[in-house]
Amino acid sequence: MKRNLKAVLADRLRLEELELLYRSYDVIGDIAIIRIPDALKHRSKAIAEAIMQIQKHVKTVLRQVSPVSGDLRLRRVEWVVGEKKVESLHKEHGCLFKIAHERCYFSPRLSHERMRISQQVQSGEVIVNMFSGVGCYSIMIAKHSAVEKVYSIDINPVAVRYMQENVKLNKVGGRVIPIEGDAKNIIQESLQNVADRVLMPLPERAYEYLGYAVQALKQKGGWIHYYDFEHARKDESSVEKVKVKVVERLQNLGVDSEIPFGRIVRTTGPNWYQVALDVHLTNLL
Template identity: 50%
Template sequence: MDKVYSEFFPELKFEKFKRIEVVGDIAILKIPRELEPYRFKIGGEVLKCMPSIKTVLRQLSPTSGSYRIKGFEWLAGEHRTVTVHKEHGCIFKVDLSKVYFSPRLLFERLRIAQLTKPGEVIVNMFAGVGCFSIIIAKLKPVSKVYSIDINPDAYKLMVENIKLNKVKCIVKPILGDSKNVIEDTLVNSADRVLMPLPELAYSYLPSAILCLKDSRGWIHYYDFIKAASSENPVDKLSEKVSRILNTFTHDWNIEDSRIVRTIASRTYQIVLDIHIG
């Protein structure tokens, strides 16, 4: 679905081709400054060229704030920010103006689901509208997924998505700060903990460890790291997390790692699959 503006406006000299992100039937464009005067026309063309698209939005601001929300401007089609996105046989209702959602985590969500084992108890500390939790519950015979988010709108949509995907018996939605939720109700409960919030994962790592059953299990830790050309970003991040992990136990290992995506020049989002105990 990734098309470039050059297809629509071959007469314009595009320096940088930007991808179009598609969430359900909404297309999201990043308009370069020099093309701002043409943005509604571009939006209209995208609508014409992509028959599955009903709304075209322009991303105005990057993800920000504790709810990780982006700002949008309407460009063409129906005036709305709510849509239904399909991924790995699941459906997710999202409101782009109120919650975080990225279709780019598609591979990562499936990868984590495939790592889970039958009967596991999983805690998703930063669940958004429930994507990781629901995909795991749909694809693998886990026993429970506690799915926490602090954003009331994400929580409401997560409740709806759990019903839509018929995983009510497995996924338990929880509204709150995952640190408090874990301390109050989930200490010593999980085989596996997901931390898909790079901005907060480091400071919440002690809560993730607290959550593991008998201090053993898996933590999927996401973080951003800037690395010079002489540095290996995964090694640099491993060194950073080792400082916290070593204060709890020396019995841990990073079993796998990958660069999820490049955020900016030499800045990466990385996931570490950490086994403890």
């Protein structure tokens, strides 16, 4: 079993410094991305070297120096130790994703969620992925199902370039179709009533874009995989709160819906949660 970071650093950091350490970090291919509190900045090198000692395949450690922010969902990073690079090749459930950190969004923490959606896709489906990034959901679906096409939109030209490369790497050309642009414009211009399933993996704006997701669905209806952030006290359910607001919004759009499944994908802060809903829509005529 791999030793944890605190144990490896026990003889290199003082006790009060160990208390400040974040336990988790992302490993994306051979790059590790860590968060280090400012009070431990002078210990960055020791922490990064400890990670390389634990994760033998890691060649570069980067420190995240800003939160994930902006429409493109990017985080700033700075080099700490190892090879000076910001690009890595990540393996996930038999797929390969090339990613330029800082220039495109990627989170290995959504791996389970990507697989969960892939397993629901039926043979011959057409899918619109409104916020595709470097293509992770789309490629995973193409690799693990007999999907016909996944129209894969992203507004970030760098992410679309990497998605094109990832489509080639994973040999899913012709089935995953990368499209650069704003999902609302692309759907209105060329993807109305085409989809059996729509993916909305941008929790910050999914609610605002829900009407466009409905427009992308075939008139017989289909599924929307909806993501949101929600606050919930101990006596509340974040999943129920998101369900209520989505059902209300869809009612206002004149659409019948049911939500047979919802889950917390991850905790994002004290009493804040990322929620996923599988929304089934009928009667779009």
